[in-house]
Structure formats: structure tokens, C-alpha cells
Amino acid sequence: MKLELRFFASLREGLGLSGESIAAPPEVKTIADLRGHLVQRGNPWAEVLASGKVIRCALNQEMVSDSTALVEGAEVAFFPPVTGG
């Protein structure tokens, strides 16, 4: 499945990357699967996206939960809890 990944704030800095296009393997079906898949790349991914860290995710610019199913061609963003205002 083709996905457009986006990273913001401390995650962007930690990864040294604001985004990338990936072709996820067939077993990656949900947000949680995708996070696990990226963690398997090793550091800095494992450290930045570690399972204990509170990370928010948006699918096509809508906030979603870990169990949300991915869709072909989606824009998937990972970021820390928001701190505007």
C-alpha cells in the first residue's frame, strides 16, 4: 500500500525528516501496524516512535486512533500532542 508520511514538531526533529513516500507491506493494515513497521527500521525510528510515547496520528488530515485502518494513497501524519493557543 502506498502512503505519504508526514512528521511534525519533535518527531520531525528526532527523525531529521518531515516526510517520505513509502510502499507498506501487505501486513500493515492499521495505524498501529504502520508505527510498528517504522519502529522495526531501528534508530532513530525505534526511539522516536517507541510504543510508550504518546503520539497522535492523522489520516488524510483527520485525527484518528491506533486501530484506524489505512487506505491506499493516504497521507498519514505522526506528531506529539498539540500545544497551540
Place this chain on the structure above:
Amino acid sequence: MQKDFIHIQKADFDLTTEVKALRKDDPRVGAVVTFLGTVRDMNDGSQVRGMTLEHYPGMTEKSLEEIITQARGRWDLYKTLVIHRVGPLLPEDQIVLVAVTSAHRGEAFAACEFIMDYLKTAAPFWKKEETPQGSKWVDARVTDDTAMARWN
């Protein structure tokens, strides 16, 4: 006429000018409530020399539209305005403006507070502060989630 204005910008803004524009030619308006957020020079016990605001272009605007839609579902509002600045800011700078017009103050007060509480927990903005110890990303506050939860 109902109308919503959402501006994500680097530039500063003028409260009086914005309120005048929002009220213009709308004699139904009996109440204008505004919230103006400014940059403090202290946060979490540390001096703040300045900060940089990052956001998620596209999603930011969509999430603010959703926030206003929810407010309109709860209260009878005429016009709404949200201005949020991004980029580098200094202590005392204006950072956010929420303004709401309505027939009566009760609806306008509640809607303004709701929009602000919701914005703090759902709109994709992030602050990075410059302190004497170096720069650091601001952690989300539990009190912001608590403030949002009371509307549910």
C-alpha cells in the same frame, strides 16, 4: 448572515480592526466576545525568551473549521473569527485571537471559551520555546484536556 474566518499567519493583527470588521453592517449583533492569547515570559518555572510555532498546513484549517462547526451546533452564533500566528514570536506578542458575535452575551461567552478549549487540544499547532537552558518543545498539558472534557 453566518460567516467564519480562519487565518493562520505570521503577521500580527489588531484587535479593534478585527472586531470592527466582524461587527460591520450587522445590527443583529448584541454581543461580541473575544479571547486574545499572548506570549508569556515564563512557562513551567523557566524563563522564555521567545518561541516558534509550527503547524500542519491544511489540517490546521480543517480542524479549526470542525471546531467552529461544533460550536455552531451548540450555540446561536453570527460570525466567528480565529487568527493563529505561526513562526517566531517574542514575549508579549499576540499569538491567538478568537472572536464571536451573537445576539446575546451568554452564547458568545460560551462559544468563545469552547472554541479556545477545543483549539488547545485538537488543532495541530506546536510550540518550541527558547529558554536559558536551550530550546525545547512544550509538552501538552493535562489541564487542557480537562478543560476540553467539561464540554462533553
